[in-house]
Amino acid sequence: MASYGKNAGILAMEIYFPPTCVQQEELEAHDGVSKGKYTIGLGQECMTFCTEVEDIISMSLTAVTSLLEKYEIDPKQIGRMEVGSETVLDKSKSIKTFLMQIFEECGNTDIEGVDSTNACYGGTAALFNCVNWMESSSWDGRYGLVICTDSAVYAEGPARPTGGAAAIAMLVGPDAPIVFENKFRGSHMAHAYDFYKPNLASAYPVVDGKLSQTCYLTALDSCYKRFCINYEKIQGKQFSLNEANFFAFHSPYNKLVQKSFARLFFNDFLRNASSVDEDAVGKLAPFSTLSKDESYQSRDLEKASQQAAKPLYDEKVQPTTLIPKQIGNTYTASLYTALASLIHNKHSSLVGNRVVMFSYGSGLTATMFSLKLNEGRHPFSLSNIGMAMNIAEKLKVRHEFPPGKFVETLELMENRYGDRDFVTSKDTSLLAPGTYYLTEVDSMYRRFYAKKPGSSGGGTTNHHGSMANGH
Ligand SMILES: CC(C)(COP(=O)(O)OP(=O)(O)OC[C@H]1O[C@@H](n2cnc3c(N)ncnc32)[C@H](O)[C@@H]1OP(=O)(O)O)[C@@H](O)C(=O)NCCC(=O)NCCS
Numbered sequence: 001m002a003s004y005g006k007n008a009g010i011l012a013m014e015i016y017f018p019p020t021c022v023q024q025e026e027l028e029a030h031d032g033v034s035k036g037k038y039t040i041g042l043g044q045e046c047m048t049f050c051t052e053v054e055d056i057i058s059m060s061l062t063a064v065t066s067l068l069e070k071y072e073i074d075p076k077q078i079g080r081m082e083v084g085s086e087t088v089l090d091k092s093k094s095i096k097t098f099l100m101q102i103f104e105e106c107g108n109t110d111i112e113g114v115d116s117t118n119a120c121y122g123g124t125a126a127l128f129n130c131v132n133w134m135e136s137s138s139w140d141g142r143y144g145l146v147i148c149t150d151s152a153v154y155a156e157g158p159a160r161p162t163g164g165a166a167a168i169a170m171l172v173g174p175d176a177p178i179v180f181e182n183k184f185r186g187s188h189m190a191h192a193y194d195f196y197k198p199n200l201a202s203a204y205p206v207v208d209g210k211l212s213q214t215c216y217l218t219a220l221d222s223c224y225k226r227f228c229i230n231y232e233k234i235q236g237k238q239f240s241l242n243e244a245n246f247f248a249f250h251s252p253y254n255k256l257v258q259k260s261f262a263r264l265f266f267n268d269f270l271r272n273a274s275s276v277d278e279d280a281v282g283k284l285a286p287f288s289t290l291s292k293d294e295s296y297q298s299r300d301l302e303k304a305s306q307q308a309a310k311p312l313y314d315e316k317v318q319p320t321t322l323i324p325k326q327i328g329n330t331y332t333a334s335l336y337t338a339l340a341s342l343i344h345n346k347h348s349s350l351v352g353n354r355v356v357m358f359s360y361g362s363g364l365t366a367t368m369f370s371l372k373l374n375e376g377r378h379p380f381s382l383s384n385i386g387m388a389m390n391i392a393e394k395l396k397v398r399h400e401f402p403p404g405k406f407v408e409t410l411e412l413m414e415n416r417y418g419d420r421d422f423v424t425s426k427d428t429s430l431l432a433p434g435t436y437y438l439t440e441v442d443s444m445y446r447r448f449y450a451k452k453p454g455s456s457g458g459g460t461t462n463h464h465g466s467m468a469n470g471h
Pocket of ligand 1: 160213329
């Protein structure tokens with residue numbers, strides 16, 4: 001066993017999202033807003049949600065089990081497990097402890113790590129913890145496991161179409177195909193009340209949508225500035241958007257991702273960077289004298305920079321947007337659903353590429369970091385990861401609920417939030433084999449889960465249904 005993990009990073013990924021969804025176009029009509037508000041205005045296509053038989057724990061049980069099965073990872077080989085989530089089901093007991101059921105069964109209770117929480121940033125904190133462990137003298141040679149799991153639901157109103165639900169499990173190990181370039185990281189952390197959950201009797205956040213957008217963009221500017229400084233110090237040349245092949249963003253809704261990339265482009269313009277051609281310089285020149293505060297408020301700048309950045313957006317961002325547009329905001333999982341989209345779309349052609357990631361959690365915490373993609377060793381190769389997640393099929397087999405039924409489902413969950421002494425319908429007809437589901441919350445608030453018989457499978461697998469030995 002090595003004492004320090006070299007080239008630590010993500011070896012494999014699995015994504016799970018509920019098979020129940022609502023089309024944004026239908027939601028627009030149901031909510032009585034103008035046509036195009038959710039689809040063009042917010043840039044969202046569809047939204048997944050949990051029904052009463054699924055929650056953050058069942059989704060993460062499914063994602064972890066499926067990942068271990070597909071890659072034939074013996075649960076005894078896991079030495080650390082970290083969970084990122086902002087969905088509160090218990091104020092003390094971590095989600096990680098629920099997942100320990102998988103490992104206890106195999107006799108492995110020697111697994112460090114607990115949950116990390118700060119809005120949508122918890123998954124990144126969990127991932128950094130795991131990678132740092134692997135690169136430290138505490139590492140015992142085993143794999144790390146990071147899980148991001150959230151169910152994003154909003155009260156009736158403008159934020160409701162920006163919900164979503166998913167769990168992502170990531171296997172962390174040395175000599176990874178997805179390696180962290182730790183030295184370039186830039187963070188911005190501050191105190192803000194843009195989105196928070198002070199009402200412990202409700203699953204819904206208090207959200208100041210407009211403020212959260214400004215907080216996000218302010219944090220983005222600050223992280224980008226630090227990222228560039230760090231890059232330039234180490235690489236001895238200027239960083240510009242040309243230095244990375246792709247940019248993945250935390251995605252509460254796609255419009256904010258479009259605005260974010262345009263903002264980075266505007267930053268490059270102000271820095272005289274090579275990514276901004278003469279034509280774009282001409283379009284952005286009228287805004288060069290705006291103060292920072294004015295620049296966040298200027299609709300004309302927003303429009304001009306989005307337009308000027310569009311060709312680069314199509315090349316460097318669009319391939320990361322498939323899942324976030326299709327399933328919605330998945331909070332801690334959101335940024336990693338963007339990475340999963342990229343791997344799904346580009347798989348082995350990504351070898352040698354750099355991906356810049358922007359993680360944002362309201363309140364607020366934000367980090368920009370970068371990943372370098374390598375071939376990886378079988379079964380941990382980019383093409384295997386892309387195939388095994390089986391994203392196209394998972395998106396295709398979803399069941400569309402009419403908006404009325406989606407709202408009814410949310411109402412049932414609203415009434416049950418924090419409740420005890422109930423059994424669910426145990427209706428698993430829409431769930432794939434191998435999916436975990438909630439059966440009961442007893443009189444002592446203890447939660448019980450069962451697994452729908454069958455293997456989660458579903459990847460491009462060999463005849464044994466695993467990634468480990470197939471070629
Ligand atoms: C984002 C949010 C504020 C939007 O709600 P809203 O104030 O009702 O929406 P707006 O009126 O600003 O419309 C949204 C966008 O759709 C556009 N739009 C509205 N109607 C439209 C239509 N019929 N066709 C096309 N676009 C339309 C608006 O112009 C606006 O785009 P812009 O931002 O480029 O100007 C709200 O959904 C929200 O609070 N979401 C949660 C925010 C969140 O997740 N915060 C955490 C961030 S990490």
